[in-house]
Amino acid sequence: MDVYEAVASRRAVRAFTDVPVPRAVLHRVLAGAARSPSGGNLQPWRVHVLTGAPLAELKKLTAERAATGDPGDERAYRMYPPEPKSPYRERRSAAAAQRFGALGIRREDTEARRTAVTANWHCFGAPCLLLCYIDRDMGSAQWADLGMYLQTVMLLLRAEGLHSCAQTAWSVYHRTVAQIVSPPENLVLFAGLSIGHEDPSAPYARIGRAPLGETVTFLESLDDVKR
Numbered sequence: 001m002d003v004y005e006a007v008a009s010r011r012a013v014r015a016f017t018d019v020p021v022p023r024a025v026l027h028r029v030l031a032g033a034a035r036s037p038s039g040g041n042l043q044p045w046r047v048h049v050l051t052g053a054p055l056a057e058l059k060k061l062t063a064e065r066a067a068t069g070d071p072g073d074e075r076a077y078r079m080y081p082p083e084p085k086s087p088y089r090e091r092r093s094a095a096a097a098q099r100f101g102a103l104g105i106r107r108e109d110t111e112a113r114r115t116a117v118t119a120n121w122h123c124f125g126a127p128c129l130l131l132c133y134i135d136r137d138m139g140s141a142q143w144a145d146l147g148m149y150l151q152t153v154m155l156l157l158r159a160e161g162l163h164s165c166a167q168t169a170w171s172v173y174h175r176t177v178a179q180i181v182s183p184p185e186n187l188v189l190f191a192g193l194s195i196g197h198e199d200p201s202a203p204y205a206r207i208g209r210a211p212l213g214e215t216v217t218f219l220e221s222l223d224d225v226k227r
Contacts, residue, residue: 006158013163013194014119015202016126020051021162021195026128029156036149044142045149046133048181055129058180062121062173072172076136076188079168087214095207102205120169126194131170131177133187146190153193163198166191 001009026049034043050058065072084092097107105112123129130153134146154164170177170192177189 001159003155006155010154010158011163011204011206012165013198014124014165014204015199016124016163016194016196017199018125018127019197021128021197025160025162026195029153029160032156033149033152036145036152038145038149039141042138042142042145044134044138044145046135046183046187048131048133048183050129050131050180051127054180055123055127058129058177059122061176061179062170063118065173065176066118066121070173073175076171076174077190079171087210091210098205098207102203104203117169120167121173123192123194123196124165125199126165126196128195129170130193130195131181132190132193133183134190135186136188137186143190150191150193157195161197162195164196165194167194 030047030049038044080092081088083089100107100113100116103112103116105116132146132150134142150166154166157164168191171189174189177192183189
């Protein structure tokens with residue numbers, strides 16, 4: 001699989017089979033992802049990988065909290081702006097409409113939407129969960145490094161025939177996660193990454209992207225345009 005194909009086929013998969021992910025594959029992917037860009041070579045990512053009994057226990061504990069309507073722990077960072085402006089507001093709304101629409105969930109069906117969101121803490125059935133932490137002393141540039149690292153992991157997973165779903169939702173119950181992985185106090189949970197084989201029978205929406213003209217500006221001479 002070439003890089004373009006990996007990028008084009010990567011998406012947030014929210015339905016996995018229970019087929020295990022080989023340990024050797026995870027080692028290969030994570031060793032390769034270590035080559036991700038990192039300013040000053042700080043390599044600010046700190047990763048825990050859960051499978052088997054530890055993952056089952058985490059799923060159980062977080063699912064129990066979600067089932068009671070528990071809003072979660074104090075937030076270590078803000079996931080979204082409190083009032084997104086245009087065009088970000090419209091993009092987020094359209095993506096949610098596509099996702100829930102593919103599942104046959106109506107806008108007014110709040111219970112079905114809650115159930116769909118709760119599936120995050122079941123890893124959408126995935127048999128493997130990567131939890132990505134960062135030192136709380138790091139700045140925005142290192143958080144950007146974290147995003148590039150996770151993108152590299154996701155693309156390498158595609159090269160291995162695997163899929164993933166990046167989930168900042170795991171930060172909602174970061175204290176429960178800490179009961180399982182016991183991270184050092186100085187670390188902040190950024191996101192989880194559910195990993196596994198896609199369940200091809202599950203419905204999904206392929207969320208579109210904005211036209212290039214909305215996000216990219218070319219500054220060029222007339223000669224450049226002619227080329």
